[in-house]
Amino acid sequence: MASQRPDVYATLLLNDFYLPGALVLAHSLRDAGTSKKLAVLVTTDSVSSDAIAELRKLFDFIIPVERVVNNNAANLDLMGRPDLHSTFTKITLWKQIQFRRIVYMDADTVAIRAPDELFDLPQAFSAAPDIGWPDIFNTGLMVLDPNMGEYYSLLAMAERGISFDGADQGLLNMHFKNTYNRLSFTYNVTPSAHYQYLPAYRYFQSTISVAHFIGPGKPWTQGREANKGSTPYDEMVGRWWEIYDRHYRPSADPTYQSTEPLVQYYVKGEFQPVTPVPSTSPPFQSEETQSGLFHPTTEAPFHETTEIVKEAEEVYPGPVEAPFHDTTERVKEAEEVYVSPVEANAEKEKEPEPIYSSWDASKTPPPPGSRPEAQNFPSTQYSMSSDPAPFKAPERYPDPPKDMYYEVPKTPSYQKPTPIFPWEKDAPKPTRVFPEDLFEEEEDERHDDSGTVSAPIDEEDTTSPDTTTPTMEPASAEPWHNFSRGNAWDEIPEIGRYIGNLQKNRKANIQVLQGHGAGIEQASSPGARIHGLKLTDFPTEFERPSLPVTPAPIRRPRFWGEERDEEGELPAAEGVPSQEDWDPTARLEQLARHQSDVLTSKLGKDTGAARQIPLRSLPFGSEGVISPTYVAQQATISGSGTKSASAEHIEEPSYKGASAAWEKDETFPTQEAPLPPSEEEKDVLDT
Numbered sequence: 001m002a003s004q005r006p007d008v009y010a011t012l013l014l015n016d017f018y019l020p021g022a023l024v025l026a027h028s029l030r031d032a033g034t035s036k037k038l039a040v041l042v043t044t045d046s047v048s049s050d051a052i053a054e055l056r057k058l059f060d061f062i063i064p065v066e067r068v069v070n071n072n073a074a075n076l077d078l079m080g081r082p083d084l085h086s087t088f089t090k091i092t093l094w095k096q097i098q099f100r101r102i103v104y105m106d107a108d109t110v111a112i113r114a115p116d117e118l119f120d121l122p123q124a125f126s127a128a129p130d131i132g133w134p135d136i137f138n139t140g141l142m143v144l145d146p147n148m149g150e151y152y153s154l155l156a157m158a159e160r161g162i163s164f165d166g167a168d169q170g171l172l173n174m175h176f177k178n179t180y181n182r183l184s185f186t187y188n189v190t191p192s193a194h195y196q197y198l199p200a201y202r203y204f205q206s207t208i209s210v211a212h213f214i215g216p217g218k219p220w221t222q223g224r225e226a227n228k229g230s231t232p233y234d235e236m237v238g239r240w241w242e243i244y245d246r247h248y249r250p251s252a253d254p255t256y257q258s259t260e261p262l263v264q265y266y267v268k269g270e271f272q273p274v275t276p277v278p279s280t281s282p283p284f285q286s287e288e289t290q291s292g293l294f295h296p297t298t299e300a301p302f303h304e305t306t307e308i309v310k311e312a313e314e315v316y317p318g319p320v321e322a323p324f325h326d327t328t329e330r331v332k333e334a335e336e337v338y339v340s341p342v343e344a345n346a347e348k349e350k351e352p353e354p355i356y357s358s359w360d361a362s363k364t365p366p367p368p369g370s371r372p373e374a375q376n377f378p379s380t381q382y383s384m385s386s387d388p389a390p391f392k393a394p395e396r397y398p399d400p401p402k403d404m405y406y407e408v409p410k411t412p413s414y415q416k417p418t419p420i421f422p423w424e425k426d427a428p429k430p431t432r433v434f435p436e437d438l439f440e441e442e443e444d445e446r447h448d449d450s451g452t453v454s455a456p457i458d459e460e461d462t463t464s465p466d467t468t469t470p471t472m473e474p475a476s477a478e479p480w481h482n483f484s485r486g487n488a489w490d491e492i493p494e495i496g497r498y499i500g501n502l503q504k505n506r507k508a509n510i511q512v513l514q515g516h517g518a519g520i521e522q523a524s525s526p527g528a529r530i531h532g533l534k535l536t537d538f539p540t541e542f543e544r545p546s547l548p549v550t551p552a553p554i555r556r557p558r559f560w561g562e563e564r565d566e567e568g569e570l571p572a573a574e575g576v577p578s579q580e581d582w583d584p585t586a587r588l589e590q591l592a593r594h595q596s597d598v599l600t601s602k603l604g605k606d607t608g609a610a611r612q613i614p615l616r617s618l619p620f621g622s623e624g625v626i627s628p629t630y631v632a633q634q635a636t637i638s639g640s641g642t643k644s645a646s647a648e649h650i651e652e653p654s655y656k657g658a659s660a661a662w663e664k665d666e667t668f669p670t671q672e673a674p675l676p677p678s679e680e681e682k683d684v685l686d687t
């Protein structure tokens with residue numbers, strides 16, 4: 001008597017988190033005037049008796065089913081939905097042979113109209129395309145005729161974990177492949193917050209039968225404020241809230257206060273206890289679910305704005321009891337663990353310290369005996385002004401300040417900074433003459449004499465007033481021919497003079513230089529070398545102490561014994577002794593003695609006591625060493641005639657600076673000289 005079996009709309013509830021969805025779906029079908037009965041498949045290991053009690057008010061059949069779990073959940077992770085580990089349970093629909101036909105609808109669907117015509121389809125299995133991959137069907141709405149053969153076949157797949165997405169949709173699509181009857185998309189419209197085909201939505205809007213909120217966020221987990229816009233998604237979410245509000249929204253009507261708070265408990269923003277009620281996890285919850293994306297328990301009750309709390313206080317004038325107040329086993333368990341809000345309040349008076357510090361609300365239930373979370377919230381109250389006098393604006397507000405701009409000074413305000421150190425004020429006028437100055441004077445004279453420039457080519461270039469940078473000559477066909485290897489710092493006299501002036505300024509502050517320096521300048525050949533710009537400049541031959549330490553090399557006779565051709569030989573250097581006359585030991589001794597004399601005379605002046613530096617013996621092993629070319633040893637070397645090469649007297653270094661640490665022409669600490677104006681200061685000066 002197959003015709004006797006009823007038709008039903010069926011949904012599935014795997015836990016309390018989807019309770020609001022299942023209830024709203026049932027209400028939507030009823031409100032739409034369906035003639036069919038309603039069934040709900042529940043996994044009793046994870047759906048609370050309170051939830052079942054709530055379902056019983058609405059559904060004609062509460063059908064306990066055994067959970068079918070996919071133990072091979074890798075594909076669910078791929079989908080980002082570890083919470084769907086138990087959706088294989090959907091296959092138990094085929095077991096429900098007490099029904100002729102089932103129109104199955106996910107708990108996250110809502111009927112816009114009751115699609116009762118689906119019960120009249122000739123096909124045994126129908127479903128609508130999936131928006132993510134339209135060749136397959138979405139398992140959120142299925143029209144099926146229960147059949148044990150089909151069930152076992154599906155169970156066999158489930159037990160082997162055969163499903164391309166790890167959930168029921170992958171399994172059922174693999175089982176029914178292309179044999180399913182494809183329904184219109186209007187039977188399972190899956191609006192997306194991310195993508196929607198707006199013109200099609202508007203065009204087909206009036207024919208939509210069912211909206212399905214696929215994905216991890218459901219209307220009841222996002223709260224009523226989340227989708228207030230006018231997109232198709234928002235509009236459909238609005239349809240869900242419409243039905244929810246019609247049946248579950250608490251109102252100010254005191255007769256309505258008996259509304260079961262359990263449903264609101266699982267709807268974000270709806271459950272507003274005066275004192276928080278501990279959340280309990282369903283007994284079955286896999287690790288993935290607990291740490292996964294979806295946590296309605298932690299989202300729902302504790303994250304509210306004060307505004308809504310106030311609203312709730314109006315609705316619930318007295319302390320609200322926990323929603324789990326029956327005597328089921330689960331609630332008993334909960335009561336053992338948790339102190340009731342009333343008890344908690346009593347304890348609070350005894351001991352005000354909060355004990356929430358280490359509790360992670362997203363992972364575990366509150367610790368036993370814990371205080372209400374919000375007990376220490378600041379309770380500052382602001383009252384409205386009770387002064388009835390209207391606000392009167394003052395007659396006149398003060399004028400805004402005038403001339404609020406910066407006036408650029410007409411005359412440059414740059415002034416030499418006031419001296420800080422005494423030597424800045426008492427600095428004597430520099431009198432030292434530098435070779436480049438002499439060189440310039442000579443140049444001027446030459447110009448005057450001949451009337452034409454007779455200087456060497458590079459000098460000519462640099463004196464030309466418009467050639468400031470030799471490297472920037474006009475481009476020619478072969479630019480490398482004109483490329484100068486010169487350094488502008490060496491070649492452009494302006495730079496040289498500028499740096500020279502800087503150095504002069506600095507040297508002017510060093511008094512010790514003046515007396516001794518002049519002699520050096522006299523001795524140096526003016527114009528022979530422009531020095532002083534580079535730190536690596538070495539003293540000239542005139543500035544160096546002359547120490548004839550190297551003898552002239554001995555010429556060896558040529559291989560054939562003939563005499564050397566003296567033509568082309570360089571003249572012997574002045575003051576360089578011939579190698580025959582060179583006794584290195586005597587020379588070293590002489591040098592050491594000289595050094596000792598210099599030191600004695602210097603230190604003697606300072607300390608008043610002349611110190612004798614004893615003659616040291618030569619290092620061990622070097623006593624008998626003589627130059628291989630040494631010919632005749634002479635005890636004393638008679639001077640060869642030149643002043644600087646005198647064997648008896650080796651000249652002292654020509655420089656006698658401030659200290660031995662300084663060498664001639666070394667740069668001196670720059671902080672002492674007043675620095676030239678900076679670029680900014682020059683800008684001011686130029687204006």
Ligand SMILES: O=c1ccn([C@@H]2O[C@H](COP(=O)(O)OP(=O)(O)O[C@H]3O[C@H](CO)[C@@H](O)[C@H](O)[C@H]3O)[C@@H](O)[C@H]2O)c(=O)[nH]1
Nearest residue numbers: 012013014015018087106107108139140167168169214215
């Ligand atoms: O914690 C849960 C999870 C799921 N369900 C039930 O299982 C259904 C499927 O889960 P859902 O979150 O609706 O999945 P969808 O976001 O819709 O994901 C898609 O993928 C699922 C797995 O293949 C299919 O079941 C859906 O039909 C399909 O739309 C829900 O509607 C509920 O009826 C629960 O009761 N509790």
Ligand SMILES: [Mn+2]
Nearest residue numbers: 106108140214
């Ligand atoms: Mn769904």
